Structures are given as C-alpha cells and as structure tokens.
Amino acid sequence: MTNTPLWEVFVRARNGLAHKHVGSVHAADATMALQAARDVYTRRGEGLSLWVVPSNAIVASDPADRAEMFEPTGSKIYRHPTFYEVPEEVGHM
Amino acid sequence: MQETPHIRMLLGLADDALIHGHRLSEWTGHAPTLEEELALANIALDLIGQARALYQATGLPEDELAYLRDPHQFRNVLIAELPNGDFAFTITRLLLVAAAADLVWRDAASSDDPDLPGIAAKARTEIAYHIRHAADWLVRLGDGTDESHRRSQKAVDALWPYTGELTVGIDRAAWLRVVEPVLERATLTHPADGWMQSGGRDGRHTEHLGHLLAEMQILPRSHPGATW
Numbered sequence: 001m002t003n004t005p006l007w008e009v010f011v012r013a014r015n016g017l018a019h020k021h022v023g024s025v026h027a028a029d030a031t032m033a034l035q036a037a038r039d040v041y042t043r044r045g046e047g048l049s050l051w052v053v054p055s056n057a058i059v060a061s062d063p064a065d066r067a068e069m070f071e072p073t074g075s076k077i078y079r080h081p082t083f084y085e086v087p088e089e090v091g092h093m
Numbered sequence: 094m095q096e097t098p099h100i101r102m103l104l105g106l107a108d109d110a111l112i113h114g115h116r117l118s119e120w121t122g123h124a125p126t127l128e129e130e131l132a133l134a135n136i137a138l139d140l141i142g143q144a145r146a147l148y149q150a151t152g153l154p155e156d157e158l159a160y161l162r163d164p165h166q167f168r169n170v171l172i173a174e175l176p177n178g179d180f181a182f183t184i185t186r187l188l189l190v191a192a193a194a195d196l197v198w199r200d201a202a203s204s205d206d207p208d209l210p211g212i213a214a215k216a217r218t219e220i221a222y223h224i225r226h227a228a229d230w231l232v233r234l235g236d237g238t239d240e241s242h243r244r245s246q247k248a249v250d251a252l253w254p255y256t257g258e259l260t261v262g263i264d265r266a267a268w269l270r271v272v273e274p275v276l277e278r279a280t281l282t283h284p285a286d287g288w289m290q291s292g293g294r295d296g297r298h299t300e301h302l303g304h305l306l307a308e309m310q311i312l313p314r315s316h317p318g319a320t321w
Contacts (some may be wrong), residue, residue, distance in 0.1 A: 004126075025128050031229055036128035039135050 012048035107147035108169035114140030150208035172255035188227035234278025257289025
C-alpha cells in the first residue's frame with residue numbers, strides 16, 4: 001500500500017454547511033477513494049456530500065514560516081468584531 | 094418449527110443474507126487495507142440487518158433461527174457459504190450475489206406481503222451500493238495486473254456453477270444483463286451455463302456450512318441465554 005495515493009476527505013454534514021476536512025484515505029483512483037471515504041467516514045450518518053482531493057494537490061504553509069505568516073495578527077485585536085454594539089433588533093448573530 | 098411456504102421463503106432470503114454477511118465479516122482483521130476492511134464490514138452489517146428483519150417477519154424467535162438451527166435446516170444458496178478464498182473470490186461472489194439480490198428485492202418491493210415491501214425499500218439502497226463496490230473492484234482486478242486478472246478469472250470460473258441457484262425465481266437474463274457488462278469491462282469471461290450446483294434451499298449444504306455455524310453459534314450454544 002505504500003505506493004497507493006493518499007486522498008483528503010471532506011464531508012458536508014447538512015445543507016447550507018461547508019464541506020469540512022475529516023481525514024484521509026488510501027485508494028488507487030478517484031472512484032475508489034470516494035467509496036473508501038464513504039465507508040470510513042460516513043458510517044454513522046455524518047454526511048450528505050463527500051469530496052475527495054488528492055493529498056498532493058494541497059499546498060500547505062511551511063511550519064518554519066509560522067512567525068511571519070501568523071504572528072503579526074496576534075497584536076491586532078481591532079480586527080475582531082468585538083468593538084461594535086449590535087443593535088437589539090438584530091438579535092442573535 | 095412449522096415451515097410454511099411463507100416462512101420457508103423468508104428463511105431462504107434471510108439465510109442468504111446472514112450466511113453471506115457472516116462470511117464477509119470474517120475479513121475483519123484480515124482485509125488488504127483498513128479502508129476495505131471497513132467497506133466489507135459495512136456490507137456484512139447491511140446483510141445481517143436484512144437477515145434480522147426477515148427473521149422477525151417469520152414471527153419466530155430470531156436468535157433461535159440464527160443460532161440454534163443445524164446445517165440441514167438452513168435454506169441459503171450454496172454460493173453464500175463457500176469460504177472467502179482470496180479477495181478476488183470474495184469480490185466476485187459479492188457481485189454475483191448482490192446482482193441477484195437486487196432483482197429479488199425489486200420483486201419483493203411490489204409484493205402484497207405485509208412485511209417484504211418495507212424490508213425491500215431499505216435493502217435496495219444497500220444492495221445498490223454492494224453492486225457498485227463489487228463491480229468497481231472487479232473491473233480493477235480483472236483489468237489490473239496479470240496476477241489479479243488470473244485470480245479473478247479463476248473466481249468467476251469456480252463460482253459460475255453456483256449461480257444456477259441464485260437465479261431460481263428471478264429472470265436469469267435480467268441478472269446476466271447486470272453481470273455481463275461488468276465482466277466485459279473487467280476483461281473477464283464466464284463459462285457457458287452447464288450443470289449447476291444446487292440443494293441449499295432444501296438444506297443439502299457443502300461441508301463448509303457446518304464449520305461456519307460451529308464458529309457463529311458457539312457462544313449461544315455453550316452459554317444458553319447469555320446476555321451482555
């Protein structure tokens with residue numbers, strides 16, 4: 001199995017939600033990857049829709065770049081939408 | 094146990110599902126990959142669920158039917174009880190059996206039996222996936238490497254004489270219309286219909302069923318009334 005391609009699995013649980021990454025499967029091709037994803041990740045009614053994506057198609061950030069990629073946002077609390085009063089008429093947001 | 098024709102019909106369907114389901118469950122811990130192990134276990138559970146619904150429809154105690162009957166009282170087709178063999182054999186059997194089961198459930202869905210249409214509605218979506226999974230695998234095995242082609246062709250040849258029983262009561266031509274295109278895509282051929290194995294529906298089984306039941310029934314037989 002070492003040369004069997006790896007696929008990332010995304011499940012959409014309900015209408016209106018986004019597909020969410022749940023894990024990965026090994027499979028020789030896209031058709032079998034979809035079946036493997038169905039059998040491994042939707043056994044308990046978790047989903048209405050499945051995506052599988054070849055893992056090697058994913059471009060990932062380098063952990064070594066973490067400082068320049070993510071630390072600058074730590075000091076910018078004004079970007080969080082917590083400085084606004086939500087009018088009562090709006091209700092739950 | 095009074096085996097009316099109605100009960101006998103239900104037991105035939107139920108035993109097919111239970112015995113084939115048990116065979117598939119034997120792959121747990123042995124399947125070629127984790128993904129396929131879950132796939133086969135899922136299918137096994139579908140079949141055992143169908144068996145339960147059918148046993149319940151007989152009105153007899155389902156545990157006694159599954160665990161306390163002897164081989165000659167089982168009404169399943171012989172193909173269901175054959176040992177798993179290799180993965181190609183298991184997948185080929187799954188296709189041949191599921192293609193027949195689909196036609197059986199189609200008829201059952203429109204029958205005037207009080208229980209069958211309801212069971213059929215659920216079973217048909219399950220069987221549709223079993224066919225898809227088996228067919229997609231068989232195409233890859235048959236049209237794969239020399240070794241996987243050899244093994245899957247061997248499986249078709251070995252299983253074919255057991256398919257006569259499968260299509261008793263359904264249209265064999267309709268069954269062939271499902272099976273043959275898959276074999277063709279898999280670059281496999283099937284033998285001509287000749288002499289066929291039979292006897293399962295009458296309780297005349299291969300020696301394999303006794304061994305299967307010994308393992309499946311040992312707990313309730315050694316600890317009657319055990320609960321957990």
